[in-house]
Each structure stands twice: as C-alpha cells, then as structure tokens.
Amino acid sequence: MNPEVRLKDMGMSLPRPASPVGSYLPCVQVGDLLFVSGQLPMCDGRLIARGKVGADLSIEQAQEAARQAILNALAQVAGMIDSLEHVVRVVRVGVFVNSAPRFTDQAKVANGASDLLVGIFGDAGRHARAAVGVNELPLDAAVEVELIVQVRR
Amino acid sequence: MNPEVRLKDMGMSLPRPASPVGSYLPCVQVGDLLFVSGQLPMCDGRLIARGKVGADLSIEQAQEAARQAILNALAQVAGMIDSLEHVVRVVRVGVFVNSAPRFTDQAKVANGASDLLVGIFGDAGRHARAAVGVNELPLDAAVEVELIVQVRR
Amino acid sequence: MNPEVRLKDMGMSLPRPASPVGSYLPCVQVGDLLFVSGQLPMCDGRLIARGKVGADLSIEQAQEAARQAILNALAQVAGMIDSLEHVVRVVRVGVFVNSAPRFTDQAKVANGASDLLVGIFGDAGRHARAAVGVNELPLDAAVEVELIVQVRR
Numbered sequence: 001m002n003p004e005v006r007l008k009d010m011g012m013s014l015p016r017p018a019s020p021v022g023s024y025l026p027c028v029q030v031g032d033l034l035f036v037s038g039q040l041p042m043c044d045g046r047l048i049a050r051g052k053v054g055a056d057l058s059i060e061q062a063q064e065a066a067r068q069a070i071l072n073a074l075a076q077v078a079g080m081i082d083s084l085e086h087v088v089r090v091v092r093v094g095v096f097v098n099s100a101p102r103f104t105d106q107a108k109v110a111n112g113a114s115d116l117l118v119g120i121f122g123d124a125g126r127h128a129r130a131a132v133g134v135n136e137l138p139l140d141a142a143v144e145v146e147l148i149v150q151v152r153r
Numbered sequence: 154m155n156p157e158v159r160l161k162d163m164g165m166s167l168p169r170p171a172s173p174v175g176s177y178l179p180c181v182q183v184g185d186l187l188f189v190s191g192q193l194p195m196c197d198g199r200l201i202a203r204g205k206v207g208a209d210l211s212i213e214q215a216q217e218a219a220r221q222a223i224l225n226a227l228a229q230v231a232g233m234i235d236s237l238e239h240v241v242r243v244v245r246v247g248v249f250v251n252s253a254p255r256f257t258d259q260a261k262v263a264n265g266a267s268d269l270l271v272g273i274f275g276d277a278g279r280h281a282r283a284a285v286g287v288n289e290l291p292l293d294a295a296v297e298v299e300l301i302v303q304v305r306r
Numbered sequence: 307m308n309p310e311v312r313l314k315d316m317g318m319s320l321p322r323p324a325s326p327v328g329s330y331l332p333c334v335q336v337g338d339l340l341f342v343s344g345q346l347p348m349c350d351g352r353l354i355a356r357g358k359v360g361a362d363l364s365i366e367q368a369q370e371a372a373r374q375a376i377l378n379a380l381a382q383v384a385g386m387i388d389s390l391e392h393v394v395r396v397v398r399v400g401v402f403v404n405s406a407p408r409f410t411d412q413a414k415v416a417n418g419a420s421d422l423l424v425g426i427f428g429d430a431g432r433h434a435r436a437a438v439g440v441n442e443l444p445l446d447a448a449v450e451v452e453l454i455v456q457v458r459r
Contacts, residue, residue: 022417024435035398038436099289107291111175129177130191130299133289136405136439138413146436252442260444264328282330283344283452286442
C-alpha cells in the first residue's frame with residue numbers, strides 16, 4: 001500500500017518541510033542512499049517537546065516527539081524524491097534522547113520512531129538503529145532523529 | 154586466516170545473536186554495506202557492564218564491555234551473511250561511552266573495540282571511528298557500539 | 307575554483323594529517339564514499355579548545371574549534387585522495403558539542419563547521435548534518451566532528 005495512504009489512514013499527514021537553520025541541507029542523496037539531517041520535533045515552526053525525558057517529559061510524550069521528528073524527516077524525503085513511494089527501505093535511524101540523570105529508557109522512546117516507520121512502510125520500514133542519551137540537544141529539544149533511506153534511483 | 158578461527162585462537166566465540174528490543178532490525182544490508190544496530194555489552198541475556206565509566210567502572214572494565222558489544226555486533230553480521238569470511242572490511246565504528254563527569258578517556262575505551270576487530274580481521278578490521286561520551290545509555294549500559302561493515306555481495 | 311585555492315584565499319591551509327590514537331584509521335573508502343574518523347580541534351599536536359561550551363568556552367570559540375576539526379578532517383581526506391579537487395561533495399557532517407548544562411546552541415557551533423565547508427567547496431560543500439550535545443568528549447575537547455565525503459573513484 002502507498003505510504004502516504006497508510007499515513008492518512010493513521011490520521012497523520014506530512015508537514016511542510018522545514019528549512020535548516022544554517023548552511024547545510026535537509027537531505028543529501030548519494031547513489032541510492034538519502035542522508036537526512038537530524039530532525040527535531042517541530043510542528044508549525046515551534047518545538048512541541050522541550051526538556052529532559054525522565055524529568056520534564058514522560059516516555060509517552062517523548063515517543064510522540066520522536067514520531068513528530070520522523071514526520072519531519074519524511075517530509076524532507078518526500079520533498080527530495082517527490083513521493084514516499086520511491087522509498088525502497090529505511091536503512092538506519094539514529095535517535096538522540098535528551099535524558100535526565102538516571103533515565104535509561106532511550107530504547108522505549110526510540111520505539112516511537114521505529115513503530116511509526118513500520119506503520120508507514122511495512123517491512124520496508126524496518127531499520128538498523130542506534131539510540132543513545134545525551135545531556136543537551138539544540139533548542140532544548142527532547143529528541144533528535146536522523147535517517148538513512150534507500151530510494152529508487 | 155579465517156576470522157572465526159582467529160576468534161577461537163583468542164579464546165573467544167560468537168554469542169547467539171540477540172533479538173532487538175523494538176520494531177527494528179539487528180542489521181540491514183544495502184548494496185555491499187551492512188549497517189549494524191547499536192549493540193550493548195549483553196552476555197546470555199544480561200548486561201555485563203552497567204553504570205558510568207570513570208565512576209562505577211574502570212577503563213579496563215569498559216574495554217571489556219566494548220569487546221562484548223563488538224562480539225554481539227559480529228554475531229549479528231554472521232547471522233546475516235552466514236560467515237565472517239564474507240566480510241570485506243570494517244568501515245566505521247561508533248562508540249558511545251556512558252561517562253562520569255570529567256571522564257575523558259573515551260578513546261581508550263574504544264580501543265577495546267578497535268583492537269578486537271583488528272585481532273579478528275587483521276588489516277580488514279581497521280576502520281574509521283567516532284568515540285564520544287554520553288550522560289546516559291539504554292538500560293544503563295556502560296557502552297554502546299554500532300558498525301558499518303562492507304561485505305561480499 | 308580549486309578548494310585548496312579557496313582555502314588559501316581565506317587565509318587558511320591544511321594541517322599535516324594527524325595519526326589516530328589507537329588501532330583505527332583516519333579514513334576509510336568504500337566505493338565512492340570516504341568515512342572520516344571523528345576529529346578533534348588539534349593544532350600542532352595540541353588541543354586548541356578544551357572544556358564545556360557555554361561555561362568554559364563561548365559560542366565563537368567553539369565555532370573556531372569546529373573549523374579546526376574540519377581542517378583536520380580535510381587534511382585526512384587530502385592525505386587519502388591526493389587533492390581536495392577529487393571531492394565530489396560533502397555528504398554528511400556529525401557534530402558533537404561538549405555542552406555545559408543548559409547550553410542549547412549546538413546548531414550555532416555546528417555552523418562553524420558547515421560555513422567553512424561551503425566556503426571551501428561551494429555548493430558541493432553543502433551537506434546533511436546532525437548536531438548534538440554530549441557531556442564529555444575525548445581529552446576534554448570542546449567539539450568532535452566526523453564526515454562522510456563522496457569522492458571521484
């Protein structure tokens with residue numbers, strides 16, 4: 001099934017792709033790989049999740065933030081290759097979780113990102129992943145997510 | 154020499170590959186590159202190294218943890234491509250060290266991973282590397298290691 | 307215009323490539339991709355920027371450190387492929403910022419790296435990027451930068 005249709009069936013849609021803050025690009029294609037820049041949980045130009053997971057935010061709120069960052073990443077992908085139908089598979093997802101001291105459920109937070117990708121792309125959405133905690137993120141975002149995606153050339 | 158034989162000569166063997174916790178994959182192949190998910194120092198289903206390097210663990214203990222994470226990563230590689238003999242070379246290693254305040258020997262910890270890879274694969278085990286400290290890791294693991302490996306198609 | 311000439315026009319030059327500390331390589335080529343190891347702001351064998359950005363260093367000092375790390379990365383690239391003229395494009399830049407509590411301007415620090423790459427390579431220097439904060443870095447460096455670069459085969 002078409003990924004955009006699945007997204008719609010889940011009651012979601014791709015946001016308008018945001019411009020990067022600085023002299024870099026939202027994504028770069030080399031061969032059939034698309035490297036997507038680190039995405040924050042922005043929605044309509046504002047961060048929807050700020051602060052440290054495990055103190056300022058719950059796991060559920062952080063999962064929601066991870067989903068929003070994934071939507072922003074996919075908006076960049078769709079902006080580059082016209083449609084998510086040209087995605088062959090998601091290759092790697094990097095998840096950085098702004099973590100309060102002693103918060104060690106980064107994998108659960110990252111599942112918010114992983115489950116959404118599988119919901120949208122099915123088996124083609126299953127990916128390699130690295131999820132780690134960090135002490136600070138840009139703009140005090142709760143999570144940052146980056147992707148490598150294989151696309152039809 | 155065969156990597157599995159070298160491993161045996163060093164008194165080590167590959168563990169049974171562990172299942173990822175969540176809807177992602179232990180590794181994904183695209184072209185001749187294999188992206189291996191972040192691996193923790195698990196052994197027989199339990200973490201063998203927990204806490205902050207420089208406070209709860211010594212450098213030597215963290216190096217041992219890095220070696221265990223590498224064995225787990227290679228178990229995933231072998232599970233995917235049948236034998237480590239099909240590894241052309243190790244391309245990149247990412248090492249995240251759960252670091253106590255003022256612990257700055259992340260490179261020494263990462264050498265535990267790097268030295269083992271060279272021991273197993275010889276020159277083909279020499280890789281590009283990024284080693285950084287982080288304030289928290291999943292399950293309070295002492296280290297997390299991810300790999301990109303080139304394999305015979 | 308030749309990247310080495312642009313660099314000279316900006317009053318800069320490539321340092322001598324430093325040897326990695328450990329059994330890894332400064333960069334590894336696979337196909338037309340070059341993976342460059344994490345680089346610190348070393349100059350003539352010494353770190354020029356140490357400590358936490360937002361406490362021990364200003365944003366401007368951290369940007370200068372990011373530029374120095376980029377010069378070191380490009381020295382490794384030039385050492386591998388003879389000349390920066392063989393760079394097709396910069397694909398991805400990873401920036402790790404040694405961050406004081408509540409420092410959230412990692413993107414501004416990373417712009418030091420990004421702007422220099424665009425200055426040297428023009429549009430071919432525009433890249434995907436992930437910039438995050440971390441609590442500790444090797445040798446207490448203020449920043450660590452890693453690159454993926456596409457090169458002529």
